[in-house]
Each structure stands twice: as structure tokens, then as C-alpha cells.
Amino acid sequence: MTRSLATGVIACAIIAAPLQAPRAQEPIAPAPIDVRQAYATLLGLDLEGEEPVTDGETDIYRSSPDSAQAPRLVTRLEVSGNACLVRTTSALQSPGGWAVLSLTRVDLRKVEYAVAYASVDDLIAGRNPLPPADPGARQMVLEGRGLSCTTRISLDGASNGAASACEDRLDVSMIDGKQTARVRAALDLMAQMCGMEAVGR
Template sequence: MGKHWAVAVLVLGSLAVPGLSPSHAQELEGASSMVRDAFATLLGLELEEGVTGDGSSDIYRSILDNPDAPRLLTYLEVGGNVCRARTASALQFPGKWAVLSLTLTDLRQVTRAVAYGSLDDMIAERKPLQPNDPDARQLVLEGIGLRCTRRLSLGSDTGKPVSTCSDRLDIAMTSEAQTTHARKALALMAEKCGITVLAN
């Protein structure tokens, strides 16, 4: 393990696993693995990465076939409010300092959902489909402040985090497995979070 990556893992651990109060610990216990799995699917963590967990949170590590590829480590937890998930991730390119990101995704903010038949259609915002259309291959959830992130580069001269918010979440459904997992996750979270725009 390189020095820069080791530092990133230590810092990520300190950010992602603070001293838990009893009430916080109870919140984490209340988040079922089914909900965490649903968030993992919607955030693109499930299908391409290896996962380990401790019963209240999950850690995803990128599986590398190429040693020159960037490494990604993501910690996912869901507290007492099942509609909100927090992720803490470290992304490192070979020979570079890692970039740490803390992101809060709040599905209660979703006010619009639109699907597309291909990635090109999504990029061009053409030929929109209903979210439950069987021909959908890309799905976009939209809402003000849907995902907010604080990002810090360990190699930054300023040492100051940068905060941004995104009003959309893109979900790929290009394979049968992705579609099955995404539909299941969307149905679960639509029910739990009252996302009416996903109602069939």
C-alpha cells in the first residue's frame, strides 16, 4: 500500500466513523441491509465493486485488473432516516495524493424522474421516456440539493474543502442485471420515501 493511499484510508476512516453516540448507533442499526443495498445500486456501487460490511455500514473497494488504474474506496451508511445516505470516499490515481469526498444523498428531494433509451439520448436530452418504460436504459432523478458533496485533495496547498451540490442522480440500466437491480431499488425507495414521480 502506497504512503499516499495509506494516509487517505486513515483520514477516510476518521471521517466516516466518528465517535458514535448511543442515539447515532441506534440509528445505524435501524437501517436495514436492504435499504443500504438499494442506495448502493442507485449510487453505482453495487455491480462493479467488492463489498464488505459490519452490519450497519458497507465498504466498497474498486476491483483492479490494471495496476495503473485509479483506486476507489467508498464507505456507505444510512442512519435513522432511510431516505438519506452518507458516503465517504477516497479516490487515488497512481503516484498522486488521494481526493476525499463526503456526500449526502437525500431521496426526499426528488421531484422529477425521466428516462432515456440510451446514453446518447440522455446527454442530448432527447426522446424522453416514462421512468417505468421497459425500453429505458438510463434514468435521471432530479431535485434541488439531491446530492451535496464536500471534497478535499490531500495534496492541496490550501487544505480547504470544496462544497458543491448536484440536482440530479444518473442511474444506468444498460444490462439486464443493472435493470433488475435498479428497478428493485427504485421501487423500495419510492415506497419508503414517498417518491410519487416513480409511481407506476
């Protein structure tokens, strides 16, 4: 079995498995499709409105790179138990290389502050901040202590175990009119469910 094929088999097996099996005495109902779609939008998985492969409980998004040499990304999105908490498992692999697995947990209950910008340049420079509800906003930043935590594992065996880190922010892009409409709808839905008052200011 070639290295790439073996990597693909391992990555697919891990992505197909739940991150944490629920206890038998505590059944967890899957989140509604609109909640999963909202997370896909906020996490940038449906940048062009891509439709996922779904089993009714989880959704799997695959990147469609233009070049055969571009890295492939497959992401499994799962929302269960608490609608304000999402878990994703991603496999990123370059042709002929080993895959890197990323397990991420985002908790929208931790959002304490939100700010918007009219462009990527303003975002990078941290200049000309806008209220989150400003119609001219094209970049949104949600902030909160430990908002997003990720563990990365390389399958090449050379790294020293898993590397974990938490971020206090989540960047959300609104490149065009269609994406802006999807982001606004997603933020409205999740703000109501998770008490994110900051995004409406």
C-alpha cells in the same frame, strides 16, 4: 514513509471513521441490508454485483481496475437514522499520486421529478424522454433541489481547503438486464419508503 503509503494510511483512517458520531442519548440503528444494497445500486457502487466488505452497519466497496495504472476507488456507504438519507465517503487515488476524498450526502426525500432515456446518447442530448417506468429505459435521471451535495478534499495540501457543491440530479444507469432488475427493485423499495411518486409515473 512514502507519499503513496502515507496517503493510503490517511485515507483508510478517514474512511474507517464515522462521518458524524451519534449523540449518546440518541442511539441510531443501522439501516437494513436491503436498504444499503438499494443505495449501492442507485449510486453505481455495485455495477457488476460486487459484494462489499461490511461490518453490519456500513459497507465498503472497492473498484477493481483492469490496469495497474488506473485510479483506485474505495467508497464507504452509511445509512442511519433516516433511511431516505445516505452518506458516502470515497477515496480516489492514482498510482503515485495523492488521494482525493469526497464526502457525499444524498437525500431521496428531495426527489421531485424523474425521467428516463433509452440510451446514453439520448441522455446527453436530452432527447426522446421516456416515462420512468418504461421497460425500454436504460438511463434514469432523478431530480430535486439540492438532491446530492458533495465536499471534496485533496490530500496534497496545495488546494485551498475543501470544495463543496450541490447537484439537483442523480443519474442512474441500467446497462444490462441484471442491472436493470437491480435498479428497478431498488427504486421500488426506496419509492415506498421515501415517497418518490415521480419514479412510478
